[in-house]
Amino acid sequence: MIVPSRGWHFIDWQELWRYRDLFYFLVMRGMKVRYAQSVLGVGWAVVQPVFTMVIFTVVFGTVAKVSSDGAPYAVFSYVALVPWTYFSNALTDASGSLVKNSNLISKVYFPRLIMPLSGVAGKLIDFAIAMTLVAGLMVWYRITPTPWVGVTPFLVFLVILTAAGMGSLLAALAVQYRDVNYGIGFAVQMLMFASPVVYPVSLLPERLRLVYALNPMSGVIEGFRAAYLGTQPMPWDMLAVGAGSALAIAVLGVTYFRRMERNFSDVA
Amino acid sequence: MTDFAIKVEELSKRYRIGAKKRRDKSFASAAANALSYPLHNLQRLRELTSFGEHRQNGRAASDIIWALKDVSFEVKQGEALGVIGRNGSGKSTLLKVLSRITEPTEGRVLVRGSVASLLEVGTGFHPELTGRDNVYLNGAILGMTKRDIDRRFDEIVAFSGVEQFIDTPVKRYSSGMKVRLAFAVAAHVEPDILIIDEVLAVGDAEFQEKCLGKMESVTGEGRTVVFVSHDLDAVQRFCSRVLLLADGAVACDDAPSKAVAKYMETSQAMRRYSRYDADGNSTPSEEGIQVVRARVTSGGEFRPEGVPSGSPLEFEVTCLVPKQIQLPDFAIGIDTLTGHRVARFFSGTGNLNGAAGRVGPGEFTYRCVVPDLKLVPDDYLVTLNAMRHGASLAKVEHALTIKVLDRQFSKRAGVRDGVVRADETWEIPGGLPVLARQGQRD
Numbered sequence: 001m002i003v004p005s006r007g008w009h010f011i012d013w014q015e016l017w018r019y020r021d022l023f024y025f026l027v028m029r030g031m032k033v034r035y036a037q038s039v040l041g042v043g044w045a046v047v048q049p050v051f052t053m054v055i056f057t058v059v060f061g062t063v064a065k066v067s068s069d070g071a072p073y074a075v076f077s078y079v080a081l082v083p084w085t086y087f088s089n090a091l092t093d094a095s096g097s098l099v100k101n102s103n104l105i106s107k108v109y110f111p112r113l114i115m116p117l118s119g120v121a122g123k124l125i126d127f128a129i130a131m132t133l134v135a136g137l138m139v140w141y142r143i144t145p146t147p148w149v150g151v152t153p154f155l156v157f158l159v160i161l162t163a164a165g166m167g168s169l170l171a172a173l174a175v176q177y178r179d180v181n182y183g184i185g186f187a188v189q190m191l192m193f194a195s196p197v198v199y200p201v202s203l204l205p206e207r208l209r210l211v212y213a214l215n216p217m218s219g220v221i222e223g224f225r226a227a228y229l230g231t232q233p234m235p236w237d238m239l240a241v242g243a244g245s246a247l248a249i250a251v252l253g254v255t256y257f258r259r260m261e262r263n264f265s266d267v268a
Numbered sequence: 269m270t271d272f273a274i275k276v277e278e279l280s281k282r283y284r285i286g287a288k289k290r291r292d293k294s295f296a297s298a299a300a301n302a303l304s305y306p307l308h309n310l311q312r313l314r315e316l317t318s319f320g321e322h323r324q325n326g327r328a329a330s331d332i333i334w335a336l337k338d339v340s341f342e343v344k345q346g347e348a349l350g351v352i353g354r355n356g357s358g359k360s361t362l363l364k365v366l367s368r369i370t371e372p373t374e375g376r377v378l379v380r381g382s383v384a385s386l387l388e389v390g391t392g393f394h395p396e397l398t399g400r401d402n403v404y405l406n407g408a409i410l411g412m413t414k415r416d417i418d419r420r421f422d423e424i425v426a427f428s429g430v431e432q433f434i435d436t437p438v439k440r441y442s443s444g445m446k447v448r449l450a451f452a453v454a455a456h457v458e459p460d461i462l463i464i465d466e467v468l469a470v471g472d473a474e475f476q477e478k479c480l481g482k483m484e485s486v487t488g489e490g491r492t493v494v495f496v497s498h499d500l501d502a503v504q505r506f507c508s509r510v511l512l513l514a515d516g517a518v519a520c521d522d523a524p525s526k527a528v529a530k531y532m533e534t535s536q537a538m539r540r541y542s543r544y545d546a547d548g549n550s551t552p553s554e555e556g557i558q559v560v561r562a563r564v565t566s567g568g569e570f571r572p573e574g575v576p577s578g579s580p581l582e583f584e585v586t587c588l589v590p591k592q593i594q595l596p597d598f599a600i601g602i603d604t605l606t607g608h609r610v611a612r613f614f615s616g617t618g619n620l621n622g623a624a625g626r627v628g629p630g631e632f633t634y635r636c637v638v639p640d641l642k643l644v645p646d647d648y649l650v651t652l653n654a655m656r657h658g659a660s661l662a663k664v665e666h667a668l669t670i671k672v673l674d675r676q677f678s679k680r681a682g683v684r685d686g687v688v689r690a691d692e693t694w695e696i697p698g699g700l701p702v703l704a705r706q707g708q709r710d
Contacts, residue, residue: 025408107388108369109385
């Protein structure tokens with residue numbers, strides 16, 4: 001039955017499950033296309049965070065002498081950069097996904113939510129590859145991880161929620177207002193400074209801590225550091241706030257996407 | 269009780285097209301507009317998806333068009349429905365709604381069974397991926413599961429003919445190979461309802477034949493097909509019913525030949541049946557000859573309701589010459605409604621029963637008798653052409669229409685198979701071979 005849809009809907013889980021093969025192939029496509037005819041291939045997944053780490057270490061660690069809670073600045077920033085890189089890439093990928101695939105959207109039916117979600121899922125593989133270097137770095141700097149590393153899946157889940165929610169919202173907006181596409185790269189960079197990537201949360205005044213935690217990435221990044229470097233205790237308070245806001249972002253973003261979904265092929 | 273596969277009820281679809289820009293009358297207003305430019309843009313972009321009934325700032329809703337308006341029809345299971353119409357008549361929009369790519373503005377559609385749409389061949393093909401990867405991706409896009417594709421992979425590759433290159437990136441394929449591979453995937457989707465949009469426009473003749481063959485086997489299996497095309501011959505050959513769309517509404521929903529006739533009718537200026545009268549608007553050539561009257565009779569009788577196939581036809585064409593000229597040759601062409609020439613009768617010098625020499629001033633008449641033209645029942649158009657040395661002196665395209673009827677029945681079959689028929693006989697020489705014994709099967 002095809003009728004004009006009215007009102008607000010949430011996710012049609014059944015339909016998403018039915019199209020899981022397409023989801024899988026889109027993720028595969030993203031991977032293969034990126035590394036086709038490339039020499040480094042999957043090595044590129046590591047290059048981005050590593051080079052950024054080097055530059056940050058020189059600029060922020062050595063020159064500006066930003067505090068790193070006692071750990072060597074290189075590891076301090078790398079452990080933050082891995083989840084951050086995943087988040088920013090996933091977000092950028094997801095928000096542009098509908099516009100980039102407008103030819104598919106106008107010719108085939110499939111639940112449109114698959115597009116931003118496949119962007120978020122695809123970058124997970126890069127994340128996993130970059131994480132392997134964390135082990136290497138910790139050996140190099142002779143740091144023992146705390147037992148909290150087991151929390152990593154939960155932290156990753158928070159990142160996925162946030163990226164999926166924001167990505168869906170931005171993707172839906174980008175279809176209609178191309179400004180979103182142009183601004184996303186720059187906005188993500190600004191967002192990086194609103195997260196404790198180059199500096200630790202301990203630098204901020206105590207009363208601002210929970211407000212700061214509204215950015216889910218704050219809790220996640222500090223959580224990563226607490227788990228792998230042990231410089232601070234696990235920031236459960238920030239994580240609680242962050243989890244709440246991640247969930248809210250996810251729900252709002254996806255709901256907005258679903259509301260605008262009916263117009264995508266007309267507007268793309 | 270109809271077992272329909274698709275039922276469309278009062279379907280309407282509205283679009284907002286590009287808005288007109290306001291002209292600035294003075295520099296001051298131009299400057300002011302430059303500043304409020306982002307605001308206007310925001311408003312304009314927001315409106316892309318809203319269709320408020322109220323009009324803002326006196327701006328009329330002139331940029332809203334109804335691509336489809338109150339369209340209703342039914343498609344039975346196993347039927348092959350053709351959809352024809354001019355560009356902009358709403359065909360592609362209708363397909364998009366049926367394929368759930370876009371939503372209706374009003375009305376509804378009931379669909380029974382799985383739907384696969386071919387709106388474009390090779391949707392989702394990525395040039396960097398190999399043929400194999402693209403088969404999987406394209407198949408998944410069209411709704412197949414990985415298991416389905418695994419099962420049919422070899423068939424698909426064999427159908428396409430690109431086995432040798434299946435593991436090279438698609439960007440190295442020729443366009444013909446790409447199209448063949450894409451269609452091979454699409455051909456194996458096996459949905460309950462197949463929707464095809466002008467896919468046959470690409471590809472060579474062999475490919476088009478393959479496509480039509482595959483589509484025929486699809487209906488043979490009891491599946492429903494909705495087929496949009498500009499190729500009227502293919503539509504007539506293949507579909508059991510045709511829908512004609514014009515300006516977003518259903519103009520005709522009938523047998524293929526009727527719908528095609530109506531389509532041609534609206535696209536051609538004149539429709540004359542069996543009698544032609546020049547009403548002063550045919551320009552005489554430099555020799556001054558003009559075709560003024562023409563008619564077709566059968567057995568001496570005027571038969572506007574149609575003639576059975578194989579009946580004798582007499583063409584009488586009257587020409588007017590203002591001065592004396594050498595008798596011109598005359599050609600009578602018979603064309604199908606879709607413009608394909610099926611026969612030509614040429615007077616030529618020496619054919620005219622001894623008449624030759626100069627003629628005029630005044631009127632004179634050619635008479636051409638065709639004793640037994642065996643055309644397949646359909647409508648045919650007659651073109652008249654006075655010629656000299658192969659050059660046309662006075663020509664009237666499609667001046668007359670001949671309705672050819674079935675020999676046995678007076679109503680015409682809906683589907684035309686070819687253009688000619690014959691009085692053939694069938695037999696098995698030597699009779700049926702007698703089998704020694706029936707083979708036993710378990």
